[in-house]
Amino acid sequence: xxxxxxxxxxxxxxxxxxxxxxxxxxxxxxxxxxxxxxxxxxxxxxxxxxxxxxxxxxxxxxxxxxxxxxxxxxxxxxxxxxxxxxxxxxxxxxxxxxxxxxxxxxxxxxxxxxxxxxxxxxxxxxxxxxxxxxxxxxxxxxxxxxxxxxxxxxxxxxxxxxxxxxxxxxxxxx
Numbered sequence: 001x002x003x004x005x006x007x008x009x010x011x012x013x014x015x016x017x018x019x020x021x022x023x024x025x026x027x028x029x030x031x032x033x034x035x036x037x038x039x040x041x042x043x044x045x046x047x048x049x050x051x052x053x054x055x056x057x058x059x060x061x062x063x064x065x066x067x068x069x070x071x072x073x074x075x076x077x078x079x080x081x082x083x084x085x086x087x088x089x090x091x092x093x094x095x096x097x098x099x100x101x102x103x104x105x106x107x108x109x110x111x112x113x114x115x116x117x118x119x120x121x122x123x124x125x126x127x128x129x130x131x132x133x134x135x136x137x138x139x140x141x142x143x144x145x146x147x148x149x150x151x152x153x154x155x156x157x158x159x160x161x162x163x164x165x166x167x168x169x170x171x172x173x174x
Contacts, residue, residue: 074128074138081141082121088148089114095155098163110151117144 127134
């Protein structure tokens with residue numbers, strides 16, 4: 001019971017302090033020993049409206065131009081990211097012939113990454129079409145491409161040590 005009274009009193013005191021501080025800022029500033037004239041009460045900032053309006057219109061035009069470029073940039077990046085993914089995936093498919101240590105689990109994981117990437121790509125396109133820029137989704141997709149690129153690099157190193165890189169190049173061109 002005493003705890004409840006304490007918390008209620010504390011809340012009331014904090015509320016009163018907030019109200020006092022809020023209304024304290026609305027008092028007109030006092031001038032030291034100066035007499036007020038009519039000019040002190042005239043509105044003067046309305047004269048700047050045309051300049052402010054011109055600047056706001058210019059800023060609005062810049063924002064509209066930037067917003068118009070966002071989907072184009074997102075679609076272009078999505079297209080190049082998908083092309084990178086496709087190339088790395090094809091390289092990994094060709095290199096799988098030369099690496100006997102590939103396991104079914106590893107292949108399943110690569111298949112799952114591919115499936116998730118393709119679905120993320122379609123969802124990202126839909127989001128961009130709806131006007132949402134999917135920055136987080138694009139980040140995840142970029143990470144997936146990096147993971148596959150690292151795996152491809154490891155596979156190329158292993159193939160070049162065991163068979164030579166020319167055998168993979170001839171297989172890629174076949």
